[in-house]
Amino acid sequence: MNVENWWPLLNSSTRQWLIDNNGDVVPPNILDQIEAVAGPLTPEAPWVAGDDTEEFLLSDQAIDWIEEAANAEGSAED
Structure with missing residues (x-):
């Protein structure tokens, strides 16, 4: 599943x-939430940067x- 598919399924927080924190290490609690909507973490997923x-x-x-997406959401609030 691509990021554009699971993004709207995540809670707002x-x-x-x-x-x-875009580009930072993703902590386990955030990764768990992504996996809950995107499915199991696999190295083949286009949103995964490797298998560290x-x-x-x-x-x-x-x-x-x-x-x-952040820039588009920000401009929608203007």
Whole structure:
């Protein structure tokens, strides 16, 4: 599942954390929430940056998508 598919399924506080910390290591509680809507974490998922088991990072593609979504949401409030 792509980020654009699971993004609207996340609760607003999780989306806000991802916007505020875009590109940072994703903590287990946030990753659990993503997996609850996107399905199990697999290295093949386009939003996964690799298979480092100690720290989870979103892919560059997902980071860019979240930045665009954040900018679009911000402009909708203006």
